[in-house]
Amino acid sequence: MNNPLVTPEIGLIVWTTITFLILLFLLTKFAWKPILNAVKQREENIEEALKAADRAKKEMEALKADNEKLLNEARVERDAMLKDARETKDKIIAEAKEKANQEADRIIQDAREAIKHEKMAAITELKNQVAELSIEIAEKILNEELSKEEKQKAMLENFVKDINLN
Amino acid sequence: MKNFRIAYLLILSVFMFASVGTKANDEEHGVKEKVHEVVEHIEEAEERFNPVPVIMHHVTDAHEWHLWGEGEHSVTIPLPVILWTDKGLVTFMSSAFHHDDNGHHVVEKNGMRFVKVHEKIYQLNEGETAAKFNEEHLIENGFKQLDFSITKNVAAMLIAAILLLFIFGKMGSYYKNNGPVAPKGIASFLEPVVVFVRDEIALVNIGEKKHAKFLPYLLTVFFFIWIGNLLGLLPGGANLTGNIAVTLTLSVFTMLIVNLNGNKDYWGHIFWMPGAPVPVKFILAPIELVGIFAKPFALMVRLFANITAGHIVILSLISLIFIFKSVAMGAVSVPFALFISVLELLVAFLQAFIFTMLSALFIGMAVQEHH
Numbered sequence: 001m002n003n004p005l006v007t008p009e010i011g012l013i014v015w016t017t018i019t020f021l022i023l024l025f026l027l028t029k030f031a032w033k034p035i036l037n038a039v040k041q042r043e044e045n046i047e048e049a050l051k052a053a054d055r056a057k058k059e060m061e062a063l064k065a066d067n068e069k070l071l072n073e074a075r076v077e078r079d080a081m082l083k084d085a086r087e088t089k090d091k092i093i094a095e096a097k098e099k100a101n102q103e104a105d106r107i108i109q110d111a112r113e114a115i116k117h118e119k120m121a122a123i124t125e126l127k128n129q130v131a132e133l134s135i136e137i138a139e140k141i142l143n144e145e146l147s148k149e150e151k152q153k154a155m156l157e158n159f160v161k162d163i164n165l166n
Numbered sequence: 167m168k169n170f171r172i173a174y175l176l177i178l179s180v181f182m183f184a185s186v187g188t189k190a191n192d193e194e195h196g197v198k199e200k201v202h203e204v205v206e207h208i209e210e211a212e213e214r215f216n217p218v219p220v221i222m223h224h225v226t227d228a229h230e231w232h233l234w235g236e237g238e239h240s241v242t243i244p245l246p247v248i249l250w251t252d253k254g255l256v257t258f259m260s261s262a263f264h265h266d267d268n269g270h271h272v273v274e275k276n277g278m279r280f281v282k283v284h285e286k287i288y289q290l291n292e293g294e295t296a297a298k299f300n301e302e303h304l305i306e307n308g309f310k311q312l313d314f315s316i317t318k319n320v321a322a323m324l325i326a327a328i329l330l331l332f333i334f335g336k337m338g339s340y341y342k343n344n345g346p347v348a349p350k351g352i353a354s355f356l357e358p359v360v361v362f363v364r365d366e367i368a369l370v371n372i373g374e375k376k377h378a379k380f381l382p383y384l385l386t387v388f389f390f391i392w393i394g395n396l397l398g399l400l401p402g403g404a405n406l407t408g409n410i411a412v413t414l415t416l417s418v419f420t421m422l423i424v425n426l427n428g429n430k431d432y433w434g435h436i437f438w439m440p441g442a443p444v445p446v447k448f449i450l451a452p453i454e455l456v457g458i459f460a461k462p463f464a465l466m467v468r469l470f471a472n473i474t475a476g477h478i479v480i481l482s483l484i485s486l487i488f489i490f491k492s493v494a495m496g497a498v499s500v501p502f503a504l505f506i507s508v509l510e511l512l513v514a515f516l517q518a519f520i521f522t523m524l525s526a527l528f529i530g531m532a533v534q535e536h537h
Contacts, residue, residue, distance in 0.1 A: 004226045004284065005474065008411035011248075011313045012227060015320045016415040023327045023390060028382040031334035035353075035360055036381065038341035045346055 217485035225405045225477045228285050228318045229260040233402055240265045245321055250312035251278060251289060260315070269297035269305065281305070287313055319412065322404035326393045334389070363388050367523050371530035380529050383423060387416060388522040395473060395514030399507065407517070408473030410466065417462035417469075420525040425458065428532040461528055465521055472517050476510040 146152050223232070231243035244261035253276055260282075262273045269281040269288070272295065279290040281297045288308035290297060298306045316324075337353045349357040363385050368377040394407035406412055434440060436454040439447050483503040487495045 004222070006410055008414045009227065009313065009317075010411075011315055012317065012319055012409060012411035013415050014314060015316075016323065016412050019320075019323050019327050020386070020390065020415065020419065023330060024383060024386045026331055027334055027386050027389075030331075031338035032360075032382045032385050034338040034342045035334070035357070036364065036378075038346045039357065039361060039364075042346035042348075 215485070215488045215491070217482060217489065220485065221478055221481045224481055225408060225474050226285065227404075227409060227411075229263070229282065229287070229315055230265070231318050231321060231402075231404075238265060243321075245318065246316045247287065248314040248316065249280070249287065249289075250314060251276075252311075253278065256280075269299070272296060281308065285317075286310060287315070318404045319406050319409050322397055322406045323394070323412070326390065326397055326406065329397075330389055330393055359389075360385060363522065367519075367526045371523070371526035372533065373530065376533050380423065380427075380526070383419070384522050384526055387419070387525060388518050391416070391469065391521055392515060392518035395518060396511070398473060398477065399510055399514060405474060405477050408470055408477055410470045413466045413470040416521070417466040420465060420528060421458070421462035423525075424461075424528045424532045427529065429535075431534065432532040461524075465524055469517050469521050472513060476506065476513055480506050480510070 146155070229247055230245055233241045233243065235241045242261075242265065244259045247256075247258050247260050247262075249256045256275050256278065258273060258275050262275075263282045264271050267282055267284060269283040271281070272290070273280045279295065281288050281290060283297070283305060287310070288297070288305050289311050290308045294307045297308060300306050333352060333356070337356060340350070340353050341347075348354075364377070364381060367388070368381050368384050371377075372380055391407050394412070397403050398405050398407060436458065437451050439450045439454070442450060480503050483499040483506065486499045487493070489495075
């Protein structure tokens with residue numbers, strides 16, 4: 001054990017102990033605690049920030065989903081309204097058409113009746129005129145026919161011939 | 167990916183440990199053997215350069231910080247010598263020995279005479295004026311006193327501590343002043359390492375609930391070893407974390423923390439292994455008891471051996487130049503030494519990681535809640 005390499009010297013042991021203990025104390029107080037605290041706090045901050053970002057993302061997503069839902073609802077509502085409007089329009093048009101048809105029918109009917117009336121009146125008038133004209137013609141013819149004696153006689157004879165002497 | 171990386175580092179470390187382990191277990195023997203191999207090639211050389219004292223001088227502790235030069239012409243940084251003697255505390259600068267390490271120069275202080283032999287300071291017996299040696303080159307007329315000198319390693323350790331306090335104090339105040347903001351400057355480089363120790367070492371091995379209590383110790387021990395390893399790799403740096411006294415102290419800290427925090431289950435597993443047949447329980451108890459000391463012992467040896475071995479390998483490669491007395495050898499050994507140095511940068515981190523990792527593992531085993 002005289003080899004200086006493997007013979008621990010008491011002096012160096014004492015100095016190492018003293019130095020190491022002082023170093024341990026001072027470094028713990030002035031270095032390790034602030035450093036480790038800062039590192040830990042920073043890690044917590046980062047974690048917190050990441051969590052907050054995550055939360056914000058989730059909120060955004062929820063908001064987006066809400067928006068989407070609202071948009072969808074609005075779209076559905078709009079579609080319903082459009083459909084309603086279209087139906088109403090169709091109904092109105094249909095009604096109007098029907099009314100118009102009815103009116104037209106009525107007018108046609110009236111017209112037809114009026115035409116019929118007019119026609120009847122015209123026919124009656126025509127008949128009357130024809131009758132008058134016939135009478136006039138007959139009168140004229142009679143006048144013409146009976147203007148001569150022989151004719152009057154002929155006619156009389158004719159009448160007489162016709163009268164049956166039974 | 168991360169797990170894969172850790173596994174890779176572990177495999178590498180096992181390889182490193184295995185490759186240097188034989189030397190580490192009996193350092194001097196290993197070094198001698200290695201040098202012997204090298205020396206075989208230059209049997210014919212008349213004047214042999216013996217790298218062993220040089221290497222040993224570099225990897226062991228010293229009372230002065232040697233920079234360059236030999237013997238009397240050495241340029242060193244003198245460090246204070248502090249001795250606890252029968253007559254109280256004696257202090258003087260190591261320069262008083264005038265770079266002598268063979269017991270020739272006697273320093274007189276407070277009526278006591280001191281000599282330095284192989285970086286050990288001996289007090290000569292009353293009345294003796296010069297050191298006498300026996301055949302085994304051991305001092306006959308002197309004895310050792312308690313030596314609390316600021317040695318090279320102590321000085322390196324203080325530098326490491328000041329660096330750590332400066333760097334992490336600055337980093338700590340940055341967070342204190344700015345709150346939990348993004349790291350900047352040195353903090354951005356070291357924060358991932360701190361988080362790595364927390365997440366990959368403490369959290370994984372000790373668990374969510376109890377890791378916070380042991381985190382300051384694990385962080386301190388990790389960065390202390392790491393910076394000690396790195397400072398040791400600097401040219402002229404001290405082999406701080408490759409000194410057995412330092413690794414012993416650190417592993418004793420781990421041992422104390424593990425056993426002082428051991429819960430009922432931990433002690434139950436040691437003295438009365440649950441689930442084992444009764445005779446086996448009796449066999450397991452002494453094994454587990456030895457394990458209490460074997461675990462920190464392994465920690466101590468692993469760090470010491472890995473770091474010292476790295477230094478020895480680099481120094482041996484450089485020594486080749488002087489053994490062969492050829493500049494051309496430099497073309498071979500310098501790139502090799504560079505390669506090993508870069509590898510040592512990895513080992514510096516790796517050994518800090520392994521020491522901390524295993525400490526955390528042992529702590530985790532002691533505080534774990536069993537069902």
